[in-house]
Amino acid sequence: MKVLVTGGAGYIGSHACLELLEAGYEVVVIDSLVNSSVESLRRVERLTGKSLTFCKADIANRDTLTELFTNHKFVAVMHFAGLKAVGESVQQPLRYYQNNISGSLVLFEVMQKAGVKTLIFSSSATVYGAPESLPIKESAAVGTTNPYGSTKLFIEYMLKDLFVADDSWRIALLRYFNPVGAHVSGQIGEDPNGPPNNLMPYISQVAVGKLNKLNVYGTDYPTQDGTGVRDYIHVVDLVRGHIAALRVLSALEEGEVITANLGTGNGQSVLEMVEAFELASKKPVPYEVAPRREGDIAECWADSSYAADRLDWRAEYGVARMCEDAWRWQKNNPKGY
Ligand code: NAD
Ligand code: UD1
Numbered sequence: 001m002k003v004l005v006t007g008g009a010g011y012i013g014s015h016a017c018l019e020l021l022e023a024g025y026e027v028v029v030i031d032s033l034v035n036s037s038v039e040s041l042r043r044v045e046r047l048t049g050k051s052l053t054f055c056k057a058d059i060a061n062r063d064t065l066t067e068l069f070t071n072h073k074f075v076a077v078m079h080f081a082g083l084k085a086v087g088e089s090v091q092q093p094l095r096y097y098q099n100n101i102s103g104s105l106v107l108f109e110v111m112q113k114a115g116v117k118t119l120i121f122s123s124s125a126t127v128y129g130a131p132e133s134l135p136i137k138e139s140a141a142v143g144t145t146n147p148y149g150s151t152k153l154f155i156e157y158m159l160k161d162l163f164v165a166d167d168s169w170r171i172a173l174l175r176y177f178n179p180v181g182a183h184v185s186g187q188i189g190e191d192p193n194g195p196p197n198n199l200m201p202y203i204s205q206v207a208v209g210k211l212n213k214l215n216v217y218g219t220d221y222p223t224q225d226g227t228g229v230r231d232y233i234h235v236v237d238l239v240r241g242h243i244a245a246l247r248v249l250s251a252l253e254e255g256e257v258i259t260a261n262l263g264t265g266n267g268q269s270v271l272e273m274v275e276a277f278e279l280a281s282k283k284p285v286p287y288e289v290a291p292r293r294e295g296d297i298a299e300c301w302a303d304s305s306y307a308a309d310r311l312d313w314r315a316e317y318g319v320a321r322m323c324e325d326a327w328r329w330q331k332n333n334p335k336g337y
Contacts, residue, residue, distance in 0.1 A: 002026040003246070004074045004116075006059050006107065007081030008052075009036035011190040012122065012179055016078055016239040017052060018044045018188065023243055027052040028072055030059060031081065034099075035193060039337040043187045059103040062110060069114035076118035076246055077111060079104065082151070085197060086126075086295070089148035100151035101158075108162060117169040118249050119159070120242050125177045125231075125261070125300060127153045134267075135303035138175070138259050145295055160257055168255045172245040177231035177263030177302050179238050181322040182329035189329030190235075191336035199273060200232070200322075204330035207283040214285060216270050218292035223299055227270035231263040231301035234317035234325070238262055244313035263302025264315040273319070280323035281331075 003020055007013045008029030014036075017027050021044065029041060033056055045051050053072075057064040059081050082100045083089070089096040111117065128136050129143035144150045156173050163169045180200040182189030195211065196202045205211045219226040241262045248258070268276070274285050308314050 001075045002028060002072055004068065004072070004077045005029045006077065006079045007031055009033060009038055009040050009054075010080060011036075012235060012239065013078075013080040014040040014044055014188050015183060015235050016080065016242055017041065018048055018183060019236070019239045019243055021048040021050045021052065028055065028068065028074070029053070030055045030057055030065070030068060032056065032058040035083070037191070037337040040188050040191075047183070047185055047187055059107045060099075062106050065106060065110040066113070069110055069116065074116045075250065076120065077107070077116065078120045078242055078246070079107060080122050082122065084148060086146050086148045087197060089151075090146050093147040096147045096151055101154055104155050104158065108158070112166075117166070117255070118246075119169070120172045120174060120245050120249070121155060121159060123156055123173045123175045124149065124152045125175050125263070125302065127156065127175060128300070130297050131300060134299060135265060135301050136261065137303045138261055138306055156259075163255065163257045169257070170249040170252050170255050171257045172249055173257065173259040174241060174245060175259070175261050176238060177233050177261065177300070179235045180232045181234040181236065181317070181325040183236060184325055184328070186325070186328035186332040189326065189333065191333070199230075199270060200326055203274060203277045203285055204326050206285050207277060207281045207327065208330050208334050210334065212286070214274065214287040215290035216287050217290055217296060219289050220292075221298040223269055225269050225271050228296055229267040229269050229299040229301065231266060232268055232273070232319060232322055233262060233264050233315050234322045237264075237315040237317055241307060241311060241313045244311040248311055258310060260307040260311060261302040261304050262307060263304045265302055265304045267299060267301040268319055276319045277323045277327070280320060281327040
């Protein structure tokens with residue numbers, strides 16, 4: 001059984017490829033390498049002892065995609081390809097709409113033409129905007145605050161509309177909370193370009209000595225210690241949620257759109273994450289209090305009971321393990337790939 005993984009060379013996609021290969025699937029990756037390196041895939045092959053097929057191309061390249069669907073018989077597509085930097089999306093909205101939305105549109109058209117109608121899409125908790133109540137259920141109101149978030153929401157709408165027109169599609173819209181950590185081998189992990197925007201890679205680079213100190217964006221939130229609270233989820237748990245979704249979609253008698261949160265259901269503050277990382281790495285993580293970051297919300301964590309019921313999936317790893325694995329990756333690969 002062959003799966004097409006778009007964006008498979010990236011952080012989450014490479015972990016998904018590894019998990020798919022280990023679960024016995026064959027894997028074909030399409031990735032433009034706009035934010036990744038093919039080295040991640042070489043390492044996935046080494047770790048699993050299995051090979052995958054790699055195609056360096058943009059998903060908006062209709063001819064290449066069509067050729068892939070002609071040459072391979074896919075049972076499903078896992079769609080990770082996309083640009084994901086919130087601040088950058090505010091500066092370059094058209095690039096984000098072009099890359100994420102137009103690219104996805106071509107992918108879905110080619111899938112439809114090829115009759116491959118099983119899809120797992122990387123959505124994000126960002127579609128909930130500023131949540132009205134916690135934990136966040138899938139039925140919560142949606143609304144976005146930046147172009148990146150809007151691309152995720154529009155792609156969700158596109159797929160729901162597609163299902164209305166053709167109910168044979170089997171679609172999982174997986175809304176990720178905050179993916180962190182790395183494969184236990186320390187061979188693959190998150191490799192941001194330039195100074196990281198997100199908390200965990202920033203902390204890791206401070207611990208390894210690449211950055212001097214962490215800026216803690218706000219200590220005056222109405223939370224346990226005044227810092228922002230998020231639902232951090234181990235990337236390996238996250239990709240196992242995709243395999244669970246793939247199994248459920250494949251076993252459906254008829255088409256469906258399943259929308260599910262992938263989170264742990266627990267919230268951790270910035271200072272709790274700093275403490276957990278210091279414990280795991282045995283390195284100090286000096287920090288300084290900085291003003292709130294524009295667009296940040298105080299707290300956000302998932303109600304993950306629907307994924308538990310529907311996908312028979314739960315996150316297993318806690319924060320200590322997320323930090324240990326992130327540290328192993330960082331320490332072994334201080335310069336990334
Ligand atoms: P990533 O940047 O590491 O991976 C994305 C991959 O897609 C990269 O390898 C990039 O080169 C590739 N890509 C981008 N545009 C492409 C295009 N048009 N054609 C072909 N390849 C393209 O990011 P990630 O953290 O692995 O995220 C994967 C997906 O999950 C993204 O869609 C992202 O928006 C979504 N997501 C990520 C997070 C997170 O915190 N990491 C949270 C929620 C949702
Ligand atoms: C951010 C994005 C979100 C995206 C997610 C995953 C914003 C506003 N939101 O979420 O859309 O889906 O990344 O890519 O960018 N923090 C610090 N110092 C830092 C970095 C972060 O104190 O240097 C704090 C933040 O204020 C927040 C927490 O750490 O309270 C987590 O931040 P981050 O890792 O950037 O994730 P989100 O803001 O949840």
